[in-house]
Amino acid sequence: MKAKPIFDVSFFDIDNENSVIKFKDDNINFNIIHPSCLEDTIGYKENVEMKHLLRFRQAQILDKTKTNKFFNAIDSPFLKDKKYSYIKRVNTSESLRIVLCADEEYTQVELNEFLKKKDLIENVDYKMINKLASIPKYPPLSKYINDKWSERYWPMNWKGNIKENKLKQVFLNDYQFLKYPKFKSLFDVINEYKINNKLTLNDHITLFYNNKTDEYDVFKDTQKVTKFALSHSIINGIDHLCSNKNSDDYLLQDYFVITTHEPCQMCCMALLHSRIKLLLFDTYSHKQVKMLSGDDFSLASYKPLNWEYQVLQYNFLDS
């Protein structure tokens, strides 16, 4: 049985600084747990602090017919990085200026040598500008800010709110995000399980939902029964699902995981090894070091690792 992909664009509300997914019909907010959201808010501010500015070396082009030659004259990995594709190369506001590379990539002497190889001669075709160009590190997040920054710092390409684009791609294309009533029914399952097993708010319960087959399984911690410190509900769940699996690989790529508590280091990484798509939890961890909701660290979207999953927070437990 295959469920039809469910598309719903009604839940995006990213016009302000808080990262939430809003279900408009029900007026419900899921918090998006993602540390880079902190950086994202810079794109909403007109004035950018010094520490969030990048420095680039720039030159004034004297012979306008040769402008095209400048684009490929210098190999700057920095400017080629997609991350910085919002920066336009040329500024025409007062004089014709071009950014050549990041401050730390090459010295002015090296730049002159590169340009010489392309038959571009200093003080004839171009003039080096000693003052570095300051450009915000992160792309603007609204058209208004884009225009303001283009005036104040350097011209920029407006490509839409990247945060919104990224979320749309993740939740609509990759995850085929569920509508709220589906989530609600899964929350009800957990709450019912809690009552039936006489569990309290301190007990950890995890639900694994298969997005493709529409099946789900609920698990609880069993450390006390098995006298084994590692029988957390998430580990129990993965072990159970994998031992009843038909396919040949070890991945759980179609799964959404809903759990009552922010998971520990072992469980976060176990989910990552199993390549799940989405985790939603209810209660934030009280530990000093938080694995997912830390200020500048989240294991679910940690760059050195080979997989990342989205994490949402929403209070669904009945107290």
Next chain:
Amino acid sequence: MRILTLVAQEILKDGKEMPIVTFLVFQDKIISLKYNKTNENKNGIHHGEYLSFKDLPIGFLEKHKEDITLYVNVEPCIMCDGMIKLVGLNNVVFSCENERFGSSLLPNLVKNTNKIAMIPFIYRKEAIVTLRQFYLQENKNAPKTRRKEGRTLDFETFPNIKWSSYFTDFDDFYRTIFDTEYMDRVLAEKIYYNNLDLEPLDLKLIQPNSEPLIEGIINDINNFWEAWREPKRNKISIS
């Protein structure tokens, strides 16, 4: 650790799983030998460490956690590091770093909750060569087998060690790795600051034609557990 390196070679010959082997050692005896079974069990978390812990008799781990040492030929991944913390082991010995998943990748803030004594890089080069041999094998399960005939095994070059990401400072390194009475401090400094390996590659340990060991070790382990039950009962009656 020598034996572990040889066992990894034996797993490698099988060719199905990553040759990552774990031993649990208690009272100078190996009490568990497990290796990665992610492919066989179709389970992404069935790493050697997890299987080892899971296999011990109920309650044994909790009772003797401080006297058990974990030996593994690759640095435990972030998940297994979490397990080691949860279980409460004090001593871990491993051979080579894990650039993809190793717990040393974690930012310091998270890493510092770690109070385990880690002894890294014992027989490191051998472990690296073993993994290289594994990646040279053609994956028969893959839909399109990549041709790997052109590739050769590299015995000469090894990535640099970052001792500083495993120890807070030189003294910490010196205390952990070297026996202060016999070892040369100057030599230790040279190794630490130049990020050198502890010992040269021992080719004998990575010869594929060594004698099979696993069966013997597993027999010993079974014997240990057979014998273990009896004295335990006596102990209880004495105390």
